[in-house]
Amino acid sequence: MPDGTSAVAAPVLVRQDRDAVATLTLNRPAARNGLSLALLDALTAALREIAADPAIRCVVIAAEGPVFCAGHDLKEITARFADPDGGQAFFADSMARCAAVMQAIPALPQPVVAAVQGMATAAGCQLAAACDLVVAAEAARFCTPGVDIGLFCSTPAVALSRAVPRKAAMEMLLTAEPIDAGEARRIGLVNRVVPAGALRDEAQALAARIAARSALAVQLGKRTFHRQSGLPLAEAYEVAAAAMVENLLAEDAAEGIGAFLARRSPEWRHR
Structure with missing residues (x-):
């Protein structure tokens, strides 16, 4: 029987500070950590707070569940096809909010380390590429699969083409084929590849080493x-x-x- 209490929704983003390192954890595992408007707004707010926090000297972006980030929330996008304008206003707003996050990361005073487990696809791959450093679990995969659904990954291409050689970026964008962590490291998208169980510790240790400097x-x-x-x-x-x-x-x-x-x-x- 109902007890008169209501469940409190889990936050879409969790911030934890340890020493001088802030860890931002994407917390929509059931939705493959899709970048909903709520999650994009939470990231924007958290990055703004961190930028003004002199106690924080490095940032880790991680994720709950087996997937790092599956990109934009396609269910949220699909629901707007029925809008009177076919979704145009919503899509423009969504892309602008995502672009703001991806620009806020390199603009952030503190270095940002991505800790990637599982798949990082489309805007999820973009999120990793936008970070200053990437630590990946051995099972991590990176992919820009937009062409498979008739939607070229044009915005992910901005961060990706600035992180890896042009032809490597174009191959990922045109073929939609995922690359493993080893290949991602070879082309410069990833800095370190570690066993799955060591991912968070390695990312935290790397961030702590940076935070120990001036x-x-x-x-x-x-x-x-x-x-x-x-x-x-x-x-x-x-x-x-x-x-x-x-x-x-x-x-x-x-x-x-x-x-x-x-x-x-x-x-x-x-x-």
């Missing part, structure tokens, strides 16, 4: 890396040289150089 140096470095990567060579060196000067004038650079010369561990002030 936050000022790491964040300046990430920002400069993304800024210079799309520039012509001479402009890229101008941007990088200016960043080096800014970094050299920081307290942590003086501390780090002094500690190296004195053969002691540095004491970062993160400024």
Whole structure:
């Protein structure tokens, strides 16, 4: 018999902070962690909070269940075909919200590590590719299967083509064939491949190692890396040289150089 209480829906995204690392866990395992509007909005809000949190120096994006992320929620999309405009307004809004998340990750001051188990397909592959580093379980698979359903993975192609060589990206996009973790590592989509049981620990350890460095140096470095990567060579060196000067004038650079010369561990002030 009903007891008068109502079940509370599980959050679509769970944040856990450990030391200086924030872990964001996609929490829609029954829906293969599909990127519903609710999940996209939760990611946007969490990334905004983390960007303003000086206590967090690295981020891990993980997922519950056997699938990392199956991309956009196709059931949510299909339901809007019946809209008076055929779903156009909803689709435009959905793609804009997804693009905002994928741009927020490289724009985030803190580095982001993806911990991928199982399949990462379509926008799920895009999510992994948008992260700064990827740790994958041996059973992980990456795929952009849009052409199989008449929907080319154009937005996933943006992040994918910036993470791997152009022809490798085009082969994934045109054939829809999944690649395993080993091949993903070979083409540069994945940094490390580990046994399934070690995935979270490896991602956490990698994030903790990054978080142990000077936050000022790491964040300046990430920002400069993304800024210079799309520039012509001479402009890229101008941007990088200016960043080096800014970094050299920081307290942590003086501390780090002094500690190296004195053969002691540095004491970062993160400024």
